[in-house]
Amino acid sequence: MKKLAFIILTAGCVISCTGTSEKQEKISGDTVRQSYEVSVGRPSGKVEIRLEKDTILPNENRIGLTIRNNSPHTIQTGKTHYFDRWNGKEWERVYPELTDDNTIITFDAIGYELSPGKELTLYARLYRFAYHYAAGKYRICWPITEEGKKRTLIKEVYIKE
Numbered sequence: 001m002k003k004l005a006f007i008i009l010t011a012g013c014v015i016s017c018t019g020t021s022e023k024q025e026k027i028s029g030d031t032v033r034q035s036y037e038v039s040v041g042r043p044s045g046k047v048e049i050r051l052e053k054d055t056i057l058p059n060e061n062r063i064g065l066t067i068r069n070n071s072p073h074t075i076q077t078g079k080t081h082y083f084d085r086w087n088g089k090e091w092e093r094v095y096p097e098l099t100d101d102n103t104i105i106t107f108d109a110i111g112y113e114l115s116p117g118k119e120l121t122l123y124a125r126l127y128r129f130a131y132h133y134a135a136g137k138y139r140i141c142w143p144i145t146e147e148g149k150k151r152t153l154i155k156e157v158y159i160k161e
Contacts, residue, residue, distance in 0.1 A: 046071035049142055049153040056159045061126050063157065065140065068119040075114050076145040080107045081124050086137040094138070096131035103130040126159075135161040 052064035069075050084091040097105040105127055114120050124140045126133060135158075142153045 047075055047144060047146060047151075047153065049140070049155045051140070051155050051157055054157055056126065056157060058160055061128055062123040063126075063140070064121060064123055065142070065155070066119050066121045067114060067142065067144070067153065069114040069116055071146065072116050073147060074116065076111060077114065077120070077142065078107070078109070078111050079122060081140060081142045083124075083126075083133075084139045084141060085134075086139075091139065094131065094133070096127040101130075105130060133159045133161070135159060 047070065048068050050066045050068065052066075056063050067077060083094040085094055086092075097103070112120055124142070137156060138159050139154050139156045142155075144151050144153055
């Protein structure tokens with residue numbers, strides 16, 4: 001059941017994220033392992049995400065980020081975000097909501113519209129009480145809607161244990 005949920009969540013991510021590059025890797029016989037690069041539709045390049053720093057320390061539970069809209073149209077976003085971890089070969093989604101103690105992680109259902117030329121400062125939360133982040137390279141994935149299309153802004157960050 002968990003495997004099915006993972007496949008469905010992964011498929012949903014690939015459909016709703018920015019610029020996809022799928023790779024297939026033969027493991028044995030007819031077994032094919034698919035990995036994904038986040039992206040189905042690329043942001044225009046005029047919408048950007050900046051982090052307040054490039055390393056998150058062990059005592060920190062969030063990192064500030066700024067979304068800047070340099071496009072000629074209004075974009076929409078919210079507080080929902082997720083992290084992917086680089087495992088040395090590919091990006092793997094971090095699922096802090098899948099905990100042994102049945103902790104439920106939710107996001108405020110707040111929508112923001114960001115006019116052309118404006119920026120918005122928000123925080124990406126780590127939820128360390130529910131998930132242990134091993135030291136390494138991660139990326140923050142922040143969904144937006146641009147011209148009616150769902151996209152994801154991505155920025156790499158290093159997390160220390």
